Amino acid sequence: MTIRYPNGNAYQAPAAKTGPKFPSTYTNYGKRGMTLEEELNESNTYYETTGVAVVHKKPTPIKIVKVDYPKRSAAVIKEAYFSTASTTDYNGVYQGHYLDFDAKETRNQSSFPLKNFHQHQIDHMRACTAQGGICFAIIKFVTRHEVYLYRGTDLYDFWDAQLKGGRKSIPYAEIAANGIQITAELQLPIPYLKAVDQLL
């Protein structure tokens, strides 16, 4: 029997797809289209709404030069520039612990270039570590689809060595061996607090 649309046209079943919908090497890595920042924001929202932790990304620091105040409407910033953050991007509180971290991604397969960090961010993390805060980096190897928590104290060692003429990157093998891998879970693209638990 021919099934017809209300306008009389005959319905044609879509052609059966041949082969798998995804290449056979496809693995479900979760929401692939999200940036690392979006994945962390979603994770932090989940953590906050479930009462696990309160962690936020700080707003991007902006140097405002010119603002217009039109009558009867909101102030409009007409000229401003991006300025360099003096701290890391994320901080918050988790079961009494102060957390402080930055999230970085690299397309480099074999190492994480230290130029992703700035001196003042390292200084800030080190100062927080000295105050008893839990400091770390969340490093994503984009092409490997792998995310790691890497301890601040390990990062400082590589940073200091670099300043003394050492290598300008942290080898992937080092991060894979001494970092803590984080794998996506339902509703939690980056369940980093599980890795934080191992630092406590």
Next chain:
Amino acid sequence: MTIRYPNGNAYQAPAAKTGPKFPSTYTNYGKRGMTLEEELNESNTYYETTGVAVVHKKPTPIKIVKVDYPKRSAAVIKEAYFSTASTTDYNGVYQGHYLDFDAKETRNQSSFPLKNFHQHQIDHMRACTAQGGICFAIIKFVTRHEVYLYRGTDLYDFWDAQLKGGRKSIPYAEIAANGIQITAELQLPIPYLKAVDQLL
């Protein structure tokens, strides 16, 4: 003898000022010209450089609408708007403790109007308190030249009462009685950590 500038013009001594430099009622209240934010930033810088705590004000959140990328120079934000913060303005770490607070000033002598806070700020502080963070408000009565640390838990009580039809402000007498007064010290316009010590 006439003293001359290199170009030959004669030097004239400025006319002697008559009368006192300041009105006779002038009292030295410290750096009177500083805003509460400037006083806190200076205090936080002092605390950080002396290794006492790491506390920063978060950047003002801005919604960016239009950015120009001129060749060979920095990106210019051409249209942006101030957006509402979803958290408090200040947080950081002090000897292992997570600190979270907002700073507000009022010219009102007899009470602190609760409209200085927003629901989401109270929600944020309450969530941080639940995580074991130390949450409070720094309240400045501008015309009294008095600054208090007021506990988050006391603030939440007044906030909740207001929502149930209670008073829309916290009486000055309540803040003076149950808050902890903070008085300026050398290099420390607002030595609030001394007050925080009483909360630990």
